[in-house]
Structure formats: C-alpha cells, structure tokens
Amino acid sequence: MTLPPIGVWIAAFLTISALSFLYKDNPFFRFAESLFAGVSLGYYIGITLDQTLVPNLIEPLAHDFGKNWDLVVPGLLGLMLYMRYVPKIGWVSRYALAIYVTYYIGLDFTRRIHGEAMPQVARIIQPVFGPNPLAFVFVIGVLSVLVYFFFSREQGPVTRRISRLGIWFLMISFGAAFGFTVMGRVALLIGRLNFLILDWIYPILGI
C-alpha cells in the first residue's frame, strides 16, 4: 500500500463533495461549488497577468518604450473599462467597451462571410446527378433547411411542405447530435471515476 500524495487526497475529497449533489444538496457540495467559483476567478487573474499583460504590455513598455509607446493606450483603455463600476463616471467606460466590442464584431463579420457563408454555399453547388448517386439528398437537405429558416414571409402550401422536409433533416441532425452528446457527457464521468479508482483507491489498496 502506497498512500497517494496530498494533492490526490484533496482532489478526491473535492470530487466526492461535488458528486454528493446527486444524493441531495448539502454543505460539502456548496463548499466545493463556492471554492470552484473562487479558484476559477483566481485562475483568470494568474493567467491574464502572467501570460498577457506582463509579456505583451508591461515588458514591451519597460524594455523598449520608444518602439512601443502606443501600447500605453490599450493599457489605459483597459483600466477605463473598470470605470463602469464607479456610478458617476461609468459612462466613460463606453469608449473602451465600444472599441472592444466592435473590433471583435468586425472580425466576426469577415469570419461569417469568408469562413462560413461562402464556403458552405459553394459546397451546395455540385452536380446533382453526378458520380455520387446520393448527392441530391445533400442538396435537397440544405435547400429545404434554408426554406424552413426563411421567416420574412408567411409560408404558402408549397413552401410549407418543403419546410417540413427541412424540419425532418434538422431532426435527423439533432438526433445525431444527441447521440454524440451522450458520448461527450459520459466521457467526463469516465475521466473522474478513472481518477478516483486508479489514482486514489488502487494505491491505497496496493493494487
């Protein structure tokens, strides 16, 4: 029998505390839940400071201010974000928020057009009766789903039938997604039980 290191004991205690919620809500679970929230936020502080703010802001300014003088601006804009918590001058944070939000939205715009819409539309443009005998299933599927999602006008008798076909394709997709989701959720449980059994219990039992 080899006793596992203290870290394993801590992790095992926290794992069992969190799993205890399945029996009923209890102080151990609430302790684990609160600790999780606090440690997660502390983790954010550590990684942001050590991995982004120090190497990308503080060190460039400290070591080569002449080349990086403009980085003072994002530093100040970042601090400006926190002014939203000061009631009288909270409106000042709008400048930083506006820049942050619309920059990422600008990136999102190009992503949506060049990375999503255009390649997917190009994929539909293929020979329906070509070497792949079931290619028409794909084309019909995409077009019927797009008809279903067209909400700008009330649907007539023909479009309603095509929409219904689109819904059936969507149901197949959601069913397939559920099948995959089972695997995804169970994998997490397998990981935790693997830890408890192989890394904690087995060493105690000497297996």
Added chain:
Amino acid sequence: MRRFLERLLGLDRRWIFLFVLLSVAIPIIVPIGLPVTTTESTRKAFDFIEALKPGDTILISFDYGPSSAPENDPMAEAVMRQCALRKIRFIVIALYPLGGLNLANNAVAKVVSEFPDLKDGTDYVNLGYKDGASAVMRRMGDDIAGAFPTDQKGTPLSQIPIMKGIASLRQVQLVFTVATGIIGEWWITQVHPQSGTPVIIGPTAVSAPKYYAFLNSGQLVGMLGGMKGAAEYEKLIRARYPEMARFYTTTHDFTATKGMDGQTVMHLIVLLFILLGNSAFLLSRRGAPR
C-alpha cells in the same frame, strides 16, 4: 406490463444515478477490451500528418479546459507522440482561458518525458496562453511574434531555433486545434481563409456533428470526434508504430481506448432507458380512454 413500466418510471432518480455510476465504474475495474473501428475523418487526419516530412512544423492549439479533458487530452497526446516519432516539430499554444494553459503544460511534460530526445526550442516549443483568441489568431496570421513575443519561459522568439523561418501561420504546415466550443471553429473560419493553412480539429463529441459541414466543404483536412475519435487515433498510432502500444495497453494512465468500454456500456444503458420510457409511454397511450 404497463403498470411495471409506470412504476419503473416513477423510481427515485437517485437509483438511476447509482445505476449510471456503477455502469461506468465496473468497466474501469474489469476492462472488457472492446474493439475500436476507425472512421474516414480520423484516418484523413492521421494520413495528413503521416505525409508530412521530418522538419515540418505544426501548431497545436489547446483550446479546451478540464471540462472536456478526458476527450481532448488523449487526442493532443497522440498527435504529439506521432510528431515525435516522425521528427515533426510542434509549436504549442493555448487560447482557452479556463484551464487550457495548464492542460497544455501537463500534456507537453508527459510526452517529453516519454521521448527524452526531444529538445525544447529545437523540436518543440510551448508559447503559452494569450487572451483574445480571435485577435491572437489574426495576429499570428501575419506575425506570430506579435502575438507571442516570448515563449512560456520568457525567451524571445527571435532566439528560439524552431521559430527561425516561421514568421507567420503561412509557414506552418498544419494547425491542429484540440477544442471545446467556438475557438476551434475560428481556426477553420478565420485562420484558414486568411492564411490558407490546413486545419485538423479534435472537438468534443458535443460539438463534433457541426464540423461535418466543414469537412464536406473542404475547410477541414480531418477530424477526431470526441473520445471515439481519440480512441481511433490511438488505434492508428498503434497499428503504424507497434512500439507505442506500451502507452495504450499497459500503463495506469487514462487513454481514450480504455474509456471506450465505459462509453459502450453507457450508450447501451441510455438506449435501454429511451426504449423503456417510450414503451411505457406508448402502452399508456394505448390504454388511455378515448
């Protein structure tokens, strides 16, 4: 029969939880060793990396956290092992804020301990984590050093041998993103159009169905879908490199292949639950007064 099923449906759900717990725990204690079959999307990913030449460089992005580690860790480790075996250099980064960096550090440490000849800075480098994922990707498309001025130890990129000749993502032969959530998708929809770099994704099973659309359109070279995808990749590695079997069959460590036993049992149980529930439902509908 109907009454039995209705009583079963009214069971306290804690009995269901206990049943689930035992269903997953027993295959860990008594492994079954069920076979794993490979799919085309995983084979494509494997073959693409196999076709790379020694000295080529791939970027591995840890875009997942502990919430999906049992699925994603085996994928990342398997690809890094393949790179080590084929003398392909790899650059590691992390873009997922909630735990990506720590998992990257652990995975790199694990693989480096298995391949002691790997040299930090020459055969691989860990650049660490950066906030603002899509801004980082965009910057790396033009200049990697702009986003990551140093590696995780603080060494400037200009002093790291592996980074010589790799100024941007255009000089990298492949991006392998191990992902949970949207960050993996951004490598496909933002980086691939920007720099043309091929992308392989290792998503969690929950998000894998969406990526079939990107596979179909040619935006993805390959995909390892969930724990099954990781197990398939482990099988392909063992088949191609028999000496790797020691990591997948004899160690205490968790591998996706070992996890598939529990997956299979749980799938069967969920199917059974759905059948039982719907049988009771149909029987009660038939017996109900019109």
Added chain:
Amino acid sequence: MTFNLGPVVLVLLFAVVPIIGIFLGLNSPGLRSRIPIWVAVFAGLIPILAMYIPKGFLSGQTGMSQRMDDWLIILAGFALLLGIVNVLQNNFKKVARRDSGWFYSVVLLIGLFVTGGAGIYGAVTKIGIGFNPDGSPTPFKYLTDWFFQPLQSTIFALLAFFMASAAFRAFRARNVEATILLVAAGLVMVGRVPILELLAVPFPSLHASAASASQAMGKLTEWIMDVPNGAAQSGIIIGAALGAASMALRVILGIERGYLGLGKGE
C-alpha cells in the same frame, strides 16, 4: 521614439478622440453616447477594410490593423477580469451583512485571493505559473492541478447523470419529428460504439456476426453524419452566418447600441 503612421492614426482615433469626447461629455450628457458610437464605427471598420485594402498604412506590417490586433489582445486581458470586480462587490457585501450563506462567500473569496495571489506572485517574481526549472509545480500550478481541475471536471461530469435521467423520463416519441430524432439518435449511438460486440461477449459463436453488423452500422452512421446531418448543419451555418453578419453591420454602423448600456433617452 518610432512614429509609424498606423499606430499614430490609432492613437488619434482611440485616445485623442475619446479624451476630447470625455471632456465634452462632462458638460453635455447627450455626447456621452454619440461620440463612443463614432469611435465604434472606426474600431469595427478597420479589421474589415484591412482584409480588402492591401495598403501598407492599413494592413501592412506597421499598419493600423496589425497594431490594433496587438492592442485588442491586451484589452481582452483586462476585459476577462472585469467580472471579478462584480463578484468581489457582491460577496464582500454578503459577508459584511451576514446574509444567508455568507460562509460560502468567505470560501469563494479565500479561493479567489489565494489562487490569484499565487498567480500574481508567479508573474511578479518571474517564476511563472507553470513548472519550475526543476520540474516541480509552482504554487499556482499546484492549486490549478489539485483544486481547479478536479472541481471543474466533476461539476461538468454531473451532466452525465442528468442526461441519463432525462433519457429515461423525458425523451418521448410524441410525434413524427420526435420519432425521427430518436431513431436517428439510436442509429448513431449503435454505430459509434461497439454495442453489438458488447451484447455478443457471452456468445462466442456470434462474435464474427456482431463485428460485421457493427461495421455496417458504423458505415450507416458515417453516412447519416455526412449527408443528412451535414446538409442540416450547412443550412444552419449559412442561415446563422448571414444573420450574424447583418447584425455585425448594424452594431458597427451604430444602429444597434444595446451593448453600450445606454440609459433611457440616450
């Protein structure tokens, strides 16, 4: 000091203009929402225009767009920590007032300060937040490995139980569409894992047949994922992409302003 055109224009647009806007806004509340919207227009248009206009000052190595990427990496770091102030305010209040459950707020705050403190210590002393040179974990890494990771993994692992319970109690084939969903789910679940081989384990004579049937189910599953699922996902992606792109334009052009948190009449 180096003055490239790109960074200089960025400083003018996103430092000088906001400073002027703040001074003007001190006396004119109406300008507190208008000038940020103008700043937002430029912030949103620069990354888009840089993609289509290959001019040095915009998309070159010292151009506006690349430098703006550097800025926004830094700004994202500050933004990630924004929620922490709110959490600190709420939990300190709870502890001070001894509200119900205040002990758990103490636990949260201890977790936050100890882990955050370890991170700050690692950053300031340059030992970092990963491994020490001798391979041992830094304090931050120790906390991450044995507190953060197990907690996050387990909280998410609870979903497996609720999913199984929902499959038992809630998933019903009430109509045609729900039946299609459940049939597709069943086929994919059987095709993805070797369920047939598992059922054949006690019957050696059935092993070969189970393996062949499993392979056939696997091929069917692959077809379902490639064709019907691929088609539906393509349709969803196209629809969502066009919707999101038009929403993005509305935000960049200042038509949608909800993200600024404007008050009544602003």
